[in-house]
Every structure is written in structure tokens, then in C-alpha cells.
Amino acid sequence: MTLQDGWTRDTSPFHAGELAVQERLGVREKMDGFGRKVVRPFMPEQHREFYAELPLIYVGHVDAEGRPWASVLVGGAGFITSPDPRTLTLDARPFAGDPLADGLAKGSFIGLLGINASNRRRNRVNGQITDRNGTEVTFTVDQSYGNCPQYIQTRTPFWTRDPKTPNDAAEVSRFTGLDSAARAMIAQANTFFVATASRNAGTDEGLNGADVSHRGGKPGFVRVEGNVVTIPDYPGNLHYNTLGNIEADPRAGLMFYDDQTGDVLMLTGTAEIDWDSTEAKAFRGAERLWSVKVTEAIRLPGALPLRWEFGGYSPNALMTGDWDETAANLAAEAKREVWRPYCVTAIKDESAVIRSFHLEAADGDGMFSYEPGQYLTIRVAPSGADQPLIRTYTLSSAPNDLTYRISIKREDARADGPAGRVSTHLHTTIKVGDIIEAKAPRGDFFLNTAEKRPAVLLAGGVGVTPMISMARQAASEGVRMRHTRPLRIFHAAQTTADRAFAEDFHALRAQTEGRIRYVSLINGPAADEVEGKDFDAQGYVTSDLLRKHLALDDYDFFVCGPPPFMQGVYNTLRGLGVRDARIFAEAFGPAALSRTPDEGAALKPDAAPEAEESVVAFKGSAFEQRWNKGDVPILELAEAHGLTPEYGCRNGTCGTCATKIMSGAVTYRGDVSAANAPDYALICCAVPATDRVELDL
Known part of the structure; x- marks a missing residue:
């Protein structure tokens, strides 16, 4: 067997619960091919060597009542050996009071997770105990694969006693309700482990595996409310082992430990996945939430014979939030249309x-x-x-x-x-x-960093501001999601002194190993500035320049800058055969951009006709004004009578002037691009379409 063998069986490497979650989240087809490459029914040599060096290993198992528990076995380097690629032997005794003492019987399913805390490397195996002799357990591998280190914090372990010396004198506590000490331990945790069971969906029969997984974040990423523990689900390897198990059997076990005291807290209970949570949307880095209602807890004081010196947070963990921040974000959401300081x-x-x-x-x-x-x-x-x-x-x-x-x-x-x-x-x-x-950020001009299609960002002058936001987010998401959308940025400026963010773009290229690239165009370089050193090309965005740097394949083009720059770049792209639908524009007045629709493109519906005559009523000001076809837009009408409505652009691009329509209807002169609710009017461009319009102004 070699590393290239992968999953050699006819069945999927994923069970029904995992497949259901992958299907729900749109990655089942992708993961079928990927899973067959990385999941193996044996351990490669490097994994066998890795396990032999570990001082401890995390264990997921199921008790006689079918409840999952997460545990840990500690034995010092060499307590795990591998006589062949499908076998591990573990010579260690569970802690006194740990349910694992009864979970290592011959025939039991367990999951094992090894982590080197100093370099964040981890590998996992699932399988079955095929023999037990005293403290030695023989484990036969069913599945083996490596895990990415995304949310693992670095730690350096050191021993406080011989790992073979048990801590049997410690008083074990069992309780059904989380006490203040347990809540405090959970609240400060930046790491925990979760055990789940693989079985036929909806039954207590058919147990076919156990699993243990790592979860990490910043302190405060786990919330405790009564006996319910809630966890944000961050992007991972898309296997969805834990969620897939919960989908089939809604039970889970959690294990927390204290780096400094060696205390271990084990919990088990019923699990639930919140697929579409408002809180998850407000929790930085989270895609969804899942929770465990604790039915039993075990505290093992000083059980661990080693401690850890904290090294540093995972870069991925630093890009996530906590529950205090999330609560503040939720409070802010209620103020989206309010001026805030x-x-x-x-x-x-x-x-x-x-x-x-x-x-x-x-x-x-x-x-x-x-x-x-x-x-x-x-x-x-x-x-x-x-x-x-x-x-x-x-x-x-x-x-x-x-x-x-x-x-x-x-x-x-x-x-x-x-x-x-x-x-x-x-x-x-x-x-x-x-x-x-x-007010809250808004706008329809933005980059979807999850998209696979490469994007070209073309900026003129200060039009580079959205481009640096897009590029930085693409690089950040590349770390978090392990996919960096390819970007090529062209920035035209009059001089290098006027140019902004050039060093940032160059740094992003290095950070993303060339997935993000930057071309600096200077119209009037200084006499001592050298093309190829101080800037990349002289002049403007031209067809020849784009042909030189692009394959002119299937790109999305994002354009931002002064109106002449915008129109010139748009015309150049259309001349190169780029479809109008692939060109996204944000300008200092994008309504001024003259676009050529693609052949066969659906035409915009005709706007409703202006009323011949109308009465515009301003409810908050308690006055009305007659209006005739051809008169000024509603904003100017209001200003002429001493009102001071808020506005930003006067061309329907920013949405600042949106005002609620109490009755009647409006229409627009020209295109408006700002997103707007149906019962609101962008009064900077709106005129009456009915014989009476009443506005909340």
C-alpha cells in the first residue's frame, strides 16, 4: 500500500449522515472525489511515525447507554506503537472516573485524534478495538486521514509527574447541572474536543464508528446558558464528520481541560444544529451554530500529568469573534438606518x-x-x-x-x-x-471572494479604495477558507506620489503566492523613476496592456474611478469582446456610464410613466404641494419649501435619500442603482407616478 492508494473500497468514505450534510451545503459531489484521495483504510508511514512520538492522544467513544464521551489517554512518548499500517497499540490507563475505563473493551468503536501542539500538526484514525491485554489496547484502523491545523493554538507541554503514575487520590465529581466552576472553565477555553457517534440515522442500533474532533477559537467562543453549551461552526475541511454524526445521532460529548491545573471537564448530552441562525451571521467567522444540552458532567481535578505553556493563537482563530462581540453586533443591526457615532x-x-x-x-x-x-x-x-x-x-x-x-x-x-x-x-x-x-455600509458593487472565476480590478486614482478592500478580503478568506480567488489589479495614477496602497498590494502578492497580482500604471513618472522598478507601465489602461497581462479568458471585471476613466475602460473591455454582464462598475457617478447591452440580453422593464399632475404630501411637515409633469424631482421640491432631507449623490447611486412611501407610487428619471425597498423612494431622482403621493418626510 502506498500514499497514492487512497480509499480503495467501492463504498463512499462518508456515511449517510455526512453525505446528507454535504448535500445540504452543496459540496457532496466535490467531497466524493476529494474524500477518496485523502481518506485511507490504512495509515501511511508518516502517520505511524507521528503517533509514536505523541505523549497523549484524544479519544472519542460511546458508553453502554449510547452516549458519546471525549477523553484523553496519556502515556508519554512511545506509548503508542504501530506494528503494521492497519494497527495501533496503546499502552495507557484511562483516568480514574473517566467513562473510557469501560469504553476500551474488545469490539468497541473508538476514534483517535493526535495533535502535536508545538507545530499544530494533527492526524486522526477511526476504527475498532480488536484486543485488550491489561493496559495495552490493540486498535484496528478503518479510516485514516490528516486534518488541517486551522484553529489549533500552539502550546509547549511539560510534565508535572510521571504519566504512568495515576492521580487516583483526586476527588471525581459527577453532576447533571453545570456549576459555576464548570461555566468559568468553558467560558475561558480556547480549545475543546467533541466526540460523536456514527450510526444508522434515527436508531439506537447500527453503531458503526466513533469520532473525536478538535475545536478552537479565541477565549469566549463557547457560550454557556444554563446547561446548554453553544459553539460557532467555523469553515473546516468540508468532511462534516461531527455535523454528519449529529445529523444521524443527535448526541455529543465535550471535553475541556485547564492548561495550568490539569483539571479535566467531560460533558455529554443532546446536540442540535442551527443551520440558519441570526446569531451566526453576527458571529465573525461562523457559518452556523450547534449546541449541546448537557445531561451529565464529570470533573477530574488535576488528572492531566502535564501542563502547557501557551505559544500563540492560530491565524484562523484570530479572524474569528466571541459572544460579547456578537451581542454588540446584533445590537448594532437594529440601527442600520440610524446615524451612529x-x-x-x-x-x-x-x-x-x-x-x-x-x-x-x-x-x-x-x-x-x-x-x-x-x-x-x-x-x-x-x-x-x-x-x-x-x-x-x-x-x-x-x-x-x-x-x-x-x-x-x-x-x-x-x-x-x-x-x-x-x-x-x-x-x-x-x-x-x-x-x-x-450609517451602515451598503452598495451593490462588491466582490464575492468564494467565486472560482478570476477577477480583474481596474482602478483610476482614488477608485483604488474598493480594490484594496476586495484584495485584502480575498487574501484573508484564502487563509480561512483555503481558497483565494485569483485577482489581477490594475491601478492608474497620475504620479507615484499620488498612488495609494502599492506596498499593500505587493505584500498581498507575496502572501497569496501570486494568486493576487498588481500592475501599477503611472501617467507622469518623475525623471528619476524607472519603469519596471518604481512602477510597471507608463500611461493608461489600453487594449495592448490588457492583452499583455491577461489571457482574456473568462474573468469578472470590476471598474472604479472618475467618469472618463470608467467610460474609457468600459469601451476598451467591450472592444476586446468582454460581455457587458461581466463588467461591474462603481464610479463617482456610475449612472453616467454608457453601457452597451449584450446581444439577446433581457431589456429592463419600462419605467412607469410620470403622472400628468399630482399632489405631493409631506406627512411629517404637514403640508402639500402640487406637481406637474416635467417639474423637479421630489428632493428638490422638498428643498424649495425649506425641508432638508438627507441625500448623498443626487443620482440614485447611494440610497441615502430613501424615504418611505405612505401612499401612492413614484417613478424615476434615468437609471438608479442603489438597492431600495419597494415601499421606499429614492427622492433625489423620484417623481410622482400617481395623482397623489404621500411621503414620511
Whole structure:
């Protein structure tokens, strides 16, 4: 047998419960081929050597009542041996009070998990005990495979007593309700182990295996409410061993231990999976939740004869949240349409003209979730302004960041108009500690990092801000999900002094081993700057440039920049045969982009006709105004009568002006791109479509 043999049996390496979960989550077909490559009915040589070096091994087993328990066997290096690729022998005695003492009988199914805590390597085997002689157990392998180290924290073990010396004098506690000590131990844990059973779905018969798995996160990632323990389910290897077992048999055992005291806490109970949880959406890094209602607990004080010196958190664990943060995020969700205060925590110049502002919620609630490429609507009051001014700025931070970052180009302010007033105010007045009001992020221009199709990001000037968010999130998700969407970024700037984030993009290329690549275009390089060293090419985005760097295969194209840049790049892409449906645009006024529909593309439905005449009623202001076809949009009508509705863009792209329609209907002049609920109107572009329109304004 060789490492290439894989799963040589005709049956699937996954049982019915695992297959059901894989089917539910859309990965069954993918995992059938992958599972047959990585799951083996024997141990490769490197796994056999790995187990022989371990001082302890984690065990999943099932008691006489069918309840799973997670346990650990400790014996010191060499207590596990492997006489052949299908056999392990373990010479160790379970702790006094551990149900495993009765679970190592001949014929019992167990699962074994080995972890080297110093380098985060882990491997697992499932199978059956075929012999027991005193403290020596012979285990025959049914399945063997390696696990990725995603959420394993590094630790260095050291012995406090001989592993062969039992701690029988310790008082074992058994209880059915979690006490304060148990809750405290769980609440501070950054690691635990879960045991589940593989059996025919919906029966107490047909036990065909036991399993034990590792779970890790930051302290506080496990929640305890009464006797219910709730765990976020992070992205893993897509085998879904634990969830698949719970799907077939909703019972589970959990084991926690204390690094410093050697105390062990074992729990068993009924398990439940929450497939579509609001809390999971608010929990950073989680895809769903699962919980265990504890029916019995065992505490083994000082049972472990070794302790651990903590090394560091897994990079994956650092990208996840905890329950306090989740509660704050849920509280924030109720304020999506409310202006909230954000404190400026850091300011950094990204170029000669672009400055970044880092923002953190100042009201005690959490941060809103968002997609890479979306924008933030802010409200500030520059000196001399009659009322606060509203602007929208793309977030240059990544959704996994703990703060928002907006990166703003300073425009020249004009005394006779609004242009540049906010950016000048931010650049010249705002300092660390100041408060900026903002609404929740929004926008339809964003990157799906899970997509397999490569993407090309084309930015002009400060239009690079959504691109750095997209690229950073793609790199981050590559670590978390083990898939980095391939990206090629083209950034055109006037000078290298004006260019922002070049070093960040170069770092992302190294971090992703070339899955993210960056091309810097400079229109007017300095005399001492060298093409190929200080920048990649001189000039603009052209057909020849794209042909040089791209295979012009099936890409998604994301374009952002000033209107002339946008239109020029769009026309170039269409000239190269790129379909309109593959070009996604976000501009300083994307409504100005003139698009050519693909041949055969469905046409947009015609807008409802404007009313010939109408009455617009402003409910909150208790007045009405007649309106005739051809008159100004509703926003201007309201302003003409002294009202000050909020707005950002005046072209239907930002959604800031959305106002609830109490009765009647509106229509729009031109295209609007902001997402909007059916019973709301984007009043900056809306005009009456019925003889009366009543608005909550």
C-alpha cells in the first residue's frame, strides 16, 4: 500500500449522515472525489511515525447507554506503537472516573485524534478495538486521514509527574447541572474536543464508528446558558464528520481541560444544529451554530500529568469573534438606518492626496458587517455649513478588520459650491479622537471572494479604495477558507506620489503566492523613476496592456474611478469582446456610464410613466404641494419649501435619500442603482407616478 492508494473500497468514505450534510451545503459531489484521495483504510508511514512520538492522544467513544464521551489517554512518548499500517497499540490507563475505563473493551468503536501542539500538526484514525491485554489496547484502523491545523493554538507541554503514575487520590465529581466552576472553565477555553457517534440515522442500533474532533477559537467562543453549551461552526475541511454524526445521532460529548491545573471537564448530552441562525451571521467567522444540552458532567481535578505553556493563537482563530462581540453586533443591526457615532482611532496618509481615517463605534454597540467594495455614508459639519453635509466613501478596510477605514482624496473646496468641502474638512480639521457620524455600509458593487472565476480590478486614482478592500478580503478568506480567488489589479495614477496602497498590494502578492497580482500604471513618472522598478507601465489602461497581462479568458471585471476613466475602460473591455454582464462598475457617478447591452440580453422593464399632475404630501411637515409633469424631482421640491432631507449623490447611486412611501407610487428619471425597498423612494431622482403621493418626510 502506498500514499497514492487512497480509499480503495467501492463504498463512499462518508456515511449517510455526512453525505446528507454535504448535500445540504452543496459540496457532496466535490467531497466524493476529494474524500477518496485523502481518506485511507490504512495509515501511511508518516502517520505511524507521528503517533509514536505523541505523549497523549484524544479519544472519542460511546458508553453502554449510547452516549458519546471525549477523553484523553496519556502515556508519554512511545506509548503508542504501530506494528503494521492497519494497527495501533496503546499502552495507557484511562483516568480514574473517566467513562473510557469501560469504553476500551474488545469490539468497541473508538476514534483517535493526535495533535502535536508545538507545530499544530494533527492526524486522526477511526476504527475498532480488536484486543485488550491489561493496559495495552490493540486498535484496528478503518479510516485514516490528516486534518488541517486551522484553529489549533500552539502550546509547549511539560510534565508535572510521571504519566504512568495515576492521580487516583483526586476527588471525581459527577453532576447533571453545570456549576459555576464548570461555566468559568468553558467560558475561558480556547480549545475543546467533541466526540460523536456514527450510526444508522434515527436508531439506537447500527453503531458503526466513533469520532473525536478538535475545536478552537479565541477565549469566549463557547457560550454557556444554563446547561446548554453553544459553539460557532467555523469553515473546516468540508468532511462534516461531527455535523454528519449529529445529523444521524443527535448526541455529543465535550471535553475541556485547564492548561495550568490539569483539571479535566467531560460533558455529554443532546446536540442540535442551527443551520440558519441570526446569531451566526453576527458571529465573525461562523457559518452556523450547534449546541449541546448537557445531561451529565464529570470533573477530574488535576488528572492531566502535564501542563502547557501557551505559544500563540492560530491565524484562523484570530479572524474569528466571541459572544460579547456578537451581542454588540446584533445590537448594532437594529440601527442600520440610524446615524451612529464613530470615533476616529487613527489617521494615515496613503499618498500625497489620499488620507485614511480609521473608525470605531463609539456608542458601545458593534460594527456592521459588509462586503468588500461597499461604501459608508458619513455626516459631518464643516465650519460655516448651514447644516451637516453627507457624503459616501468606499470602505478601504476589509470586512474581517475590527475597524472601518475610509481613504479620502482631498479635493479643492469651492466657496460657492459643495465640491471638496467635506474632503477638505476631513483632511484639515478631523483628528484622532473626533467623532464622525455614519450609517451602515451598503452598495451593490462588491466582490464575492468564494467565486472560482478570476477577477480583474481596474482602478483610476482614488477608485483604488474598493480594490484594496476586495484584495485584502480575498487574501484573508484564502487563509480561512483555503481558497483565494485569483485577482489581477490594475491601478492608474497620475504620479507615484499620488498612488495609494502599492506596498499593500505587493505584500498581498507575496502572501497569496501570486494568486493576487498588481500592475501599477503611472501617467507622469518623475525623471528619476524607472519603469519596471518604481512602477510597471507608463500611461493608461489600453487594449495592448490588457492583452499583455491577461489571457482574456473568462474573468469578472470590476471598474472604479472618475467618469472618463470608467467610460474609457468600459469601451476598451467591450472592444476586446468582454460581455457587458461581466463588467461591474462603481464610479463617482456610475449612472453616467454608457453601457452597451449584450446581444439577446433581457431589456429592463419600462419605467412607469410620470403622472400628468399630482399632489405631493409631506406627512411629517404637514403640508402639500402640487406637481406637474416635467417639474423637479421630489428632493428638490422638498428643498424649495425649506425641508432638508438627507441625500448623498443626487443620482440614485447611494440610497441615502430613501424615504418611505405612505401612499401612492413614484417613478424615476434615468437609471438608479442603489438597492431600495419597494415601499421606499429614492427622492433625489423620484417623481410622482400617481395623482397623489404621500411621503414620511
